Amino acid sequence: MKSKVRFNLQGTARGKGDGTVSLSEALSRRGLGSTPVIGVMASLKEEPESPTQNPLDRFVRTDLDYVESVAEAGGEPVVIPPSVDLRIAKALLEGLDGLLLSGGPDLDPGYYGEAPIVELGMTIPEWDALEMALLRLALQRGMPIFGICRGMQVLNVALGGTLYQDMPSQLGVDVLDHRQASPKYEPTHEVEVLDDSYMAEIMDRQSVEVNSYHHQGIKVLANALTVTARSSDGVIEAVESCDFSNSWLMGVQWHPEGMGHTGPGHRNLFEAHVCAAERHSLRRAAA
Numbered sequence: 001m002k003s004k005v006r007f008n009l010q011g012t013a014r015g016k017g018d019g020t021v022s023l024s025e026a027l028s029r030r031g032l033g034s035t036p037v038i039g040v041m042a043s044l045k046e047e048p049e050s051p052t053q054n055p056l057d058r059f060v061r062t063d064l065d066y067v068e069s070v071a072e073a074g075g076e077p078v079v080i081p082p083s084v085d086l087r088i089a090k091a092l093l094e095g096l097d098g099l100l101l102s103g104g105p106d107l108d109p110g111y112y113g114e115a116p117i118v119e120l121g122m123t124i125p126e127w128d129a130l131e132m133a134l135l136r137l138a139l140q141r142g143m144p145i146f147g148i149c150r151g152m153q154v155l156n157v158a159l160g161g162t163l164y165q166d167m168p169s170q171l172g173v174d175v176l177d178h179r180q181a182s183p184k185y186e187p188t189h190e191v192e193v194l195d196d197s198y199m200a201e202i203m204d205r206q207s208v209e210v211n212s213y214h215h216q217g218i219k220v221l222a223n224a225l226t227v228t229a230r231s232s233d234g235v236i237e238a239v240e241s242c243d244f245s246n247s248w249l250m251g252v253q254w255h256p257e258g259m260g261h262t263g264p265g266h267r268n269l270f271e272a273h274v275c276a277a278e279r280h281s282l283r284r285a286a287a
Contacts, residue, residue: 101151152251
């Protein structure tokens with residue numbers, strides 16, 4: 001059963017903006033325009049040590065959970081390969097109403113003005129370059145953006161923030177183990193959601209059980225973002241736009257696409273993004 005949580009489609013604070021509607025009511029308004037198209041960034045995988053299983057060495061893949069989560073929320077997912085020519089990627093962006101930045105490897109620290117440390121994981125230069133370029137274009141166009149895991153980190157960096165390249169070595173022994181070995185449908189720790197945040201309205205709760213697959217995290221928060229959730233060790237677990245009237249931005253450090261079975265809260269994140277993308281599409285059509 002869908003949650004009865006009420007949230008403002010503009011994403012402004014409760015009691016402000018153009019009023020609140022229930023999530024089910026928002027979804028029932030679908031059909032005013034075409035189905036919102038959500039671009040989903042794919043992953044670029046390299047397996048040079050497995051020629052027998054994968055003789056081509058490199059391949060593009062997207063976790064089906066991302067695609068299904070967007071589709072179940074009412075959007076039309078379109079997978080964006082992370083290695084296409086920027087000109088082609090720009091053409092793809094023209095047909096999108098929203099952008100979902102997926103999880104993946106570490107981001108090159110050069111994007112936030114740092115040299116790599118020993119503990120930095122694998123980076124893929126062409127993925128970084130394309131995603132940063134696409135993200136900046138999407139931001140210029142006011143496109144609703146939802147970042148997951150690496151996606152939240154890339155969003156923060158694109159807006160002027162920085163990252164811890166490796167939290168265990170840079171934050172110390174008091175940091176939780178944020179890289180679980182169990183499947184992503186199993187939660188590994190809790191996060192506390194700020195009561196007055198848009199995310200609290202969407203998820204309809206203050207404490208959320210999440211999975212965790214990262215060793216990097218937000219260090220300096222971009223000015224355009226505000227923190228909406230933290231884990232018990234103080235690590236930033238979720239962010240959102242400071243001003244939703246200017247841009248619809250949201251990011252989570254966990255993987256909600258793998259937690260939908262635990263309740264409506266995680267699914268509501270995708271539905272809120274799709275609703276925002278639909279509003280963006282209608283505004284573009286009316287312009």
